[in-house]
Amino acid sequence: MNGAHETGFFEMKAPFNLLWLQSAGCGGCTMSLLCSGGRELTAALEAVGVRILWHPSLSEESGAEVQRILEQCARGELAVDALCVEGALLRGPRGTGRFHRHAGSTRPMMDWVKEIAQAARYTLAVGSCAAWGGVAAAGENVTDACGLQFEGDQPGGLLGAGWKSRGGLPVINIAGCPCHPDWITETLTALALGVFGQKDLDTLNRPRFFADHLVHHGCTRNEYYEFKASAHKPSDLGCLMENMGCKGTQAHADCNIRLWNGNGSCARGGAPCISCTEPGFEEPGHPFHETPKLAGIPIGLPTDMPKAWFVALAALSKSATPKRVRDNAVADHQVVVPPVKKTGLK
Amino acid sequence: MTRLVVGPFNRVEGDLEVTLEVKDGRIIEAWAGSPLYRGFEQILRGKHPMDALMFAPRICGICSVSQSMAAAAALADAMGLAPAPNGRITRNLAHAVENVADHFTHFYLFFMPDFARAEYTGRSWHARATERFRAVHGSAAGAILPARTAFLSAMATLVGKWPHSLAIQPGGVARALEASEKIRLFALLRDFRRHVETVLFNDALEAVAALDSDAALARWAADKPRGDFGAFLEIAEDLQLDKLGRGVGRFMSYGNYPQEKSQFLRDGVWDGQLHALDAQAIAEDISHAWLEGETRHPAQGVTRPQDEKAAGYTWCKAPRLAGLPMETGALARQVVNGHPLARDLVAGNGKSGGGNVKSRVVARLLEIAVILPEMEQWVQQLAPGEPFCTQGEMPREAAGAGRVEAARGSLGHWITVEGGRIANYQIVSPTTWNFSPRDSGGTPGPLEQALVGTPAGEGNVAVQHVVRSFDPCMVCTVH
Numbered sequence: 001m002n003g004a005h006e007t008g009f010f011e012m013k014a015p016f017n018l019l020w021l022q023s024a025g026c027g028g029c030t031m032s033l034l035c036s037g038g039r040e041l042t043a044a045l046e047a048v049g050v051r052i053l054w055h056p057s058l059s060e061e062s063g064a065e066v067q068r069i070l071e072q073c074a075r076g077e078l079a080v081d082a083l084c085v086e087g088a089l090l091r092g093p094r095g096t097g098r099f100h101r102h103a104g105s106t107r108p109m110m111d112w113v114k115e116i117a118q119a120a121r122y123t124l125a126v127g128s129c130a131a132w133g134g135v136a137a138a139g140e141n142v143t144d145a146c147g148l149q150f151e152g153d154q155p156g157g158l159l160g161a162g163w164k165s166r167g168g169l170p171v172i173n174i175a176g177c178p179c180h181p182d183w184i185t186e187t188l189t190a191l192a193l194g195v196f197g198q199k200d201l202d203t204l205n206r207p208r209f210f211a212d213h214l215v216h217h218g219c220t221r222n223e224y225y226e227f228k229a230s231a232h233k234p235s236d237l238g239c240l241m242e243n244m245g246c247k248g249t250q251a252h253a254d255c256n257i258r259l260w261n262g263n264g265s266c267a268r269g270g271a272p273c274i275s276c277t278e279p280g281f282e283e284p285g286h287p288f289h290e291t292p293k294l295a296g297i298p299i300g301l302p303t304d305m306p307k308a309w310f311v312a313l314a315a316l317s318k319s320a321t322p323k324r325v326r327d328n329a330v331a332d333h334q335v336v337v338p339p340v341k342k343t344g345l346k
Numbered sequence: 347m348t349r350l351v352v353g354p355f356n357r358v359e360g361d362l363e364v365t366l367e368v369k370d371g372r373i374i375e376a377w378a379g380s381p382l383y384r385g386f387e388q389i390l391r392g393k394h395p396m397d398a399l400m401f402a403p404r405i406c407g408i409c410s411v412s413q414s415m416a417a418a419a420a421l422a423d424a425m426g427l428a429p430a431p432n433g434r435i436t437r438n439l440a441h442a443v444e445n446v447a448d449h450f451t452h453f454y455l456f457f458m459p460d461f462a463r464a465e466y467t468g469r470s471w472h473a474r475a476t477e478r479f480r481a482v483h484g485s486a487a488g489a490i491l492p493a494r495t496a497f498l499s500a501m502a503t504l505v506g507k508w509p510h511s512l513a514i515q516p517g518g519v520a521r522a523l524e525a526s527e528k529i530r531l532f533a534l535l536r537d538f539r540r541h542v543e544t545v546l547f548n549d550a551l552e553a554v555a556a557l558d559s560d561a562a563l564a565r566w567a568a569d570k571p572r573g574d575f576g577a578f579l580e581i582a583e584d585l586q587l588d589k590l591g592r593g594v595g596r597f598m599s600y601g602n603y604p605q606e607k608s609q610f611l612r613d614g615v616w617d618g619q620l621h622a623l624d625a626q627a628i629a630e631d632i633s634h635a636w637l638e639g640e641t642r643h644p645a646q647g648v649t650r651p652q653d654e655k656a657a658g659y660t661w662c663k664a665p666r667l668a669g670l671p672m673e674t675g676a677l678a679r680q681v682v683n684g685h686p687l688a689r690d691l692v693a694g695n696g697k698s699g700g701g702n703v704k705s706r707v708v709a710r711l712l713e714i715a716v717i718l719p720e721m722e723q724w725v726q727q728l729a730p731g732e733p734f735c736t737q738g739e740m741p742r743e744a745a746g747a748g749r750v751e752a753a754r755g756s757l758g759h760w761i762t763v764e765g766g767r768i769a770n771y772q773i774v775s776p777t778t779w780n781f782s783p784r785d786s787g788g789t790p791g792p793l794e795q796a797l798v799g800t801p802a803g804e805g806n807v808a809v810q811h812v813v814r815s816f817d818p819c820m821v822c823t824v825h
Binding site: 022023024025026027028029030031032034035036037038039040041042043052054055056057058059060061062063064066090093096098099100101102103104105135136138139140142143145177178233234235259260261262263264265266267268269270271272274287288289332333 | 353354355356357362363382383384389390391392393394396399400401404405406407408410455456459460462481482487489491492494496498499502503504505509510511512513517518519522524653730733734735737810821
């Protein structure tokens with residue numbers, strides 16, 4: 001079982017109130033969310049009981065009206081079932097939080113988040129910035145950015161390692177840069193239906209329904225991977241792992257099963273997986289477009305495969321590579337197509 | 347005289363507050379504040395030059411392809427690399443999909459919901475506007491999202507995904523399109539055209555693009571119901587939105603969508619006359635930003651936060667062209683490119699004219715009508731089997747600039763490479779221009795000027811219209 005609940009019946013406690021706050025992010029997770037399926041997003045959420053109290057890109061209220069909503073949420077006068085936070089929390093400069101002061105007030109955003117998280121039933125980190133710090137924490141992390149409950153891969157962050165929400169869960173880390181719209185809507189739906197618990201989270205508190213897969217699963221470049229027929233330059237059709245920096249065999253996400261914007265993914269777009277659902281992905285210690293190697297062998301091999309076996313199999317499969325796969329791997333379109341056999345498949 | 351601090355502004359991308367000095371119910375002075383600093387220009391220093399392709403789109407979730415395009419152009423400039431024709435066309439398509447989707451999103455999700463507000467109860471159009479445009483629950487708010495999603499699915503084919511694609515490269519794109527994908531893209535574009543022609547214009551795109559004056563626009567709108575654009579024009583007339591949010595009257599465009607020898611939309615500056623754009627005359631003033639340093643051209647720009655600077659009221663720098671603030675965006679692009687309707691809207695013809703709330707919104711929708719048919723042509727120019735990406739090496743010492751047009755205006759990246767690493771990276775975004783603070787001469791930025799004279803106070807949402815008419819993107823602004 002991938003963490004799905006064994007008990008069959010859903011409990012819809014409508015309304016399940018959603019408050020969405022943005023801090024140091026790019027808004028990309030919201031933009032991704034708005035690409036959710038071919039449906040009317042807010043109506044679809046309401047159909048499973050999720051009601052939007054306020055969302056910065058969607059709601060009518062502005063200015064003082066927003067300050068009032070936040071105050072009511074913090075005091076518990078407006079029940080918040082899910083607090084979604086998008087963007088990293090900025091503690092700098094010098095612990096003041098002044099790198100992100102909430103517009104229209106003198107208050108740092110991190111203080112609002114801390115306060116409302118205490119009142120909310122569940123708190124969700126939407127995207128890798130809110131989960132781990134992410135891109136906002138890259139370089140020397142001049143803004144002292146952190147995630148809600150992690151700082152990179154170290155538990156802690158803004159709310160602290162042992163923190164649990166009133167609903168008894170740690171911060172739910174819907175990681176990704178950005179995260180897939182379904183990861184957000186399906187987590188919210190499961191929470192609203194009362195069928196989401198600790199066992200639905202992996203060890204980094206990511207929902208297991210997407211984090212128990214690897215980006216490699218469903219990759220259309222799998223035949224090239226099998227034969228280690230590798231791309232050498234952008235637009236080559238071959239596997240992106242050996243030379244082009246792809247981390248799909250290690251990164252936890254179902255990008256190539258679920259697909260993006262209908263039928264895409266990074267690898268399908270010819271781009272390496274940069275493992276954007278993993279803490280610390282923003283500082284890999286090597287250029288994103290290059291695979292770091294030791295004695296000609298990529299360092300980042302599949303996580304649970306003995307290295308010696310990998311090397312032995314790679315050598316074997318390279319020598320068994322069909323000309324079609326070898327030639328196509330370094331071309332930007334198929335130069336040799338699969339042969340049609342007159343005898344049919346046996 | 348009263349001082350108001352207004353914020354946060356929702357339905358803008360990112361964080362904004364404005365401080366207003368109000369006298370007799372009207373704004374006499376305004377200060378635009380960007381209260382979020384993330385530090386991309388500091389983050390990029392010391393990184394491998396190609397890492398800009400990963401970081402740049404993450405400056406902004408709504409104009410991520412524009413950021414990728416500017417980064418790829420800056421890198422290509424530094425490498426002395428020209429993109430493969432197929433790559434150029436594919437990038438143009440991805441960029442245009444984003445820009446058109448942004449205009450569409452801005453109109454329906456960000457701008458129009460304000461007319462459903464209770465403050466307008468009693469206006470002849472209020473009930474209809476509420477049914478159609480009310481935030482979250484209006485009939486348009488729900489219905490346009492599936493159309494937007496279907497349109498953005500073109501990104502999966504073009505560059506893998508949206509937002510945040512790594513497929514956009516200095517030499518083109520990392521993915522070659524197949525013949526069947528040309529057909530898929532063409533069909534997607536036609537489907538979105540059908541939606542826009544039916545719901546937004548109730549007319550052919552070509553007919554909208556051919557409107558050549560404000561009078562022609564008025565005749566067109568009076569002829570028969572004109573969908574959601576018509577609804578806007580009716581409201582604009584009633585509320586006199588052409589008299590609201592008058593801009594600085596100087597428009598700048600970097601030009602966009604490179605073709606074989608030129609750009610589909612030309613670059614330039616318009617102040618009643620067309621001037622060539624001198625990119626060397628760009629400088630960023632930081633006198634009123636919480637930053638240290640001095641006014642510099644972005645190629646030599648520095649970004650060092652100083653949160654205790656007394657004169658500061660924003661994290662945003664103040665870009666100026668030859669010392670002057672510029673308005674940038676769809677209106678500026680169409681004015682510079684010479685579209686007769688856009689030129690007429692800023693000329694005024696006896697009415698108030700200039701950049702204003704109405705002309706900014708009209709220009710955005712006009713641009714949808716101008717660009718979509720062109721995209722259908724571009725798709726057909728793709729030649730599967732020919733290269734989509736040229737390859738090149740980044741010299742260890744190099745410098746480059748990339749200038750493109752995001753939906754909301756002119757976006758520039760400037761890179762310096764030393765010893766094979768990024769020594770300096772500067773980003774000047776559209777809203778950095780439009781929502782810039784005062785410069786050292788005390789001249790306010792375009793929004794700060796546009797707000798002067800606007801009615802303000804309890805129960806008045808005019809400020810909201812003026813702010814949103816620029817389609818601000820605050821995450822880009824400071825980055």
